[in-house]
Every structure is written in C-alpha cells, then in structure tokens.
Amino acid sequence: MIATVHCVSAAELSITLATTPSVEATGLLANILPRFTAKSGITVKVVAQATGRALDTARRGDADVVLVHDPAAEREFIDEGYGATRRQVAWNDFVLVGPSSDPARIVGGKDASAALKAIATARARFVTRGDRSDVNIAELRLWRLAGRTSEALTPEKWYRSVSGDMSQALNAASTTGAYTLSDRATWLAFANKGPLVIAVEGDPRLLSRYDVIELNPKKHGKARLPEAKALADWLVSPEGQHAIEGYRANGEQPFNASAAAPK
Known part of the structure; x- marks a missing residue:
C-alpha cells in the first residue's frame, strides 16, 4: 500500500530520486514515473549517477530516496545509518559484448572470467569505462577472478x-571492434551496435539487482520522506511492478520485476 501524504501544497509534492544511469538512460523512469505522479500527485526529479555518487548525494541530503544496484555499497550506506528500508525492485544482468569476428573465440560462452582470460591471452581489444561506475566495478571484479588486477x-x-x-x-x-562489459538494459537501448554481438551471458556472477532504499529520518529529517516512501511503496506494489515488467526498449525487456521474489 502506498503511504498517504497529508497537508502539503502542490508545490511541495516533489522529491528527488538518486539513481543509476542504467535505469535512467534506458527510458524506464520516463515511462513509469508519470504513472506514479498521476496516482499520487508527487513529481519526481531524477538525478542519474553511478551508485557510489548517488549514495553520496543522499548522504549529503540532496536526494530523498535512492534506486541503485551495488549491494556492497548499499550495505555500507545502511550500516553507516543513512539508509533505512531496502527493498529489491528489479533485476537484470551484465553482458560481455564483442565483435562478431570474435578474435578471442568466446562467443556463446557462459563463464565471464574464462572469457576475460581468453581475451587477455589473445590480446584482443577491450574497452573499459574506467569511471568507477557500477559496471566498471563489476568488470574489475571479474578481471580479478580471471587473475588480472x-x-x-x-x-x-x-x-x-x-x-x-x-x-x-x-x-x-x-x-x-573491441570487447566490453555492458549492463543489458543499456545494451538493448544502444542504437549503434555495429559489429558488436553478445559474446557471453548467463553467468550467475553477471546478475545485477536494483534496490530502492528509503533514508533514515534520524539522519535526514522528515520533510520529504513521506513522499519518498510513497514512491518506494509504489515501485514494489503490483502496479509498479507491472509497469516495470511491461517496459520495452527497442522491443526488448530490459528489467525483470522482482519485488515478490527477490534474486
């Protein structure tokens, strides 16, 4: 059930959601948030940043709720007392993409770290984001499993x-004509694929979970937290989950709703 918001003017019915580019750039929020606003009267300003930066935005009090996908960073945020309730909203996964010519001979594989070892052995081109984003952190973790720092x-x-x-x-x-690691949602929405194809997918280590975290009122005050709770409740409600599940990017489903059965 969505929390009821009492005694606020229309100008005050606005919150800031700090989230990740993989949620914003795919068009998901632009598609589903108007439905929440129509139901609740609450408008949502979206600030899209890598998870670490999004959580820092919330730490400073410049966001009212967060939607991110880095479990380790999320646990740290909550352990520090900044976050309160955390609920899983959806999941997707990372995919290793590369040229159809496949110089490392990895297309069709299911083991991401073995694929990276093959790329390194072949000295095949690899592009990294190098920006300490969620995807970059996941990539470096996989490289460590492959024996490369x-x-x-x-x-x-x-x-x-x-x-x-x-x-x-x-x-x-x-x-x-290089390999790279991408979140599936951005890959599906990406229009300039050229020679790129999915090389490796389906490794459990490529799973990516998206959680909505409500902020701790003892750290942040209560000015916008009722409205923020309304959004968090809606995202995990049957209506919100149906909206997420039904969204398509270039005809493909980039996110799987998972509030009822978290991964």
Whole structure:
C-alpha cells in the first residue's frame, strides 16, 4: 500500500530520486514515473549517477530516496545509518559484448572470467569505462577472478579506458571492434551496435539487482520522506511492478520485476 501524504501544497509534492544511469538512460523512469505522479500527485526529479555518487548525494541530503544496484555499497550506506528500508525492485544482468569476428573465440560462452582470460591471452581489444561506475566495478571484479588486477591491465595496449559512460564505451567498442562489459538494459537501448554481438551471458556472477532504499529520518529529517516512501511503496506494489515488467526498449525487456521474489 502506498503511504498517504497529508497537508502539503502542490508545490511541495516533489522529491528527488538518486539513481543509476542504467535505469535512467534506458527510458524506464520516463515511462513509469508519470504513472506514479498521476496516482499520487508527487513529481519526481531524477538525478542519474553511478551508485557510489548517488549514495553520496543522499548522504549529503540532496536526494530523498535512492534506486541503485551495488549491494556492497548499499550495505555500507545502511550500516553507516543513512539508509533505512531496502527493498529489491528489479533485476537484470551484465553482458560481455564483442565483435562478431570474435578474435578471442568466446562467443556463446557462459563463464565471464574464462572469457576475460581468453581475451587477455589473445590480446584482443577491450574497452573499459574506467569511471568507477557500477559496471566498471563489476568488470574489475571479474578481471580479478580471471587473475588480472587493474594495475596489471592499465599498461596493456589492448586494454583501453574511455573514462566515460556506458554509451561512450559501447561506441568505442563498436568503432574499434573491441570487447566490453555492458549492463543489458543499456545494451538493448544502444542504437549503434555495429559489429558488436553478445559474446557471453548467463553467468550467475553477471546478475545485477536494483534496490530502492528509503533514508533514515534520524539522519535526514522528515520533510520529504513521506513522499519518498510513497514512491518506494509504489515501485514494489503490483502496479509498479507491472509497469516495470511491461517496459520495452527497442522491443526488448530490459528489467525483470522482482519485488515478490527477490534474486
């Protein structure tokens, strides 16, 4: 049930949601938030940042609720006392994409770390975001499982950093015929795929969970928290979950609603 908001003027019915670019850039929020606003009268300003920055925005009190996908960073945020209730909203996954010519011979594989080992052995081009984003952190974690640290990768000529967002990394990979790790939602929405295809998917280590976190009133005060709770409640409600499940990007479903059965 969505929390009831009492005795506020129309001008005050507004909250700031700090979230990740993979949610915003795919068009999901632009599609579903108007439904929430129509039902509740609450408008939502979206600030899209990498999870760490989104959580820092909430720490400063510049956001009223967060929707992110980095479990370790989320636990730290809650352990520090900034976050209160955390609920899973949806999940998708990361995919390793690369040129259809497949110089590392990994297309069709299910083991992401084995694929990265093959890329390194072949010295095949690889594009990293290099921006400490959620995707970049997940990529570096997979490289460590493959036996390569970021310090060892940086000097390699076949390993290129764009220090930018997911679209920039995908554009660079498309232009140069390189491999890269992408969140599936951005990959589905990306229009300039060129020679790129999905090389590796389905590894459980590629799963990505999205959680909505309400803020702790002892840290943040209560000025916008009732409205923020209304949004969090709606996202996990049957109506919100149906909206997420029904959204399509380029004809594909980028997010799987999972409030009723968290991954």
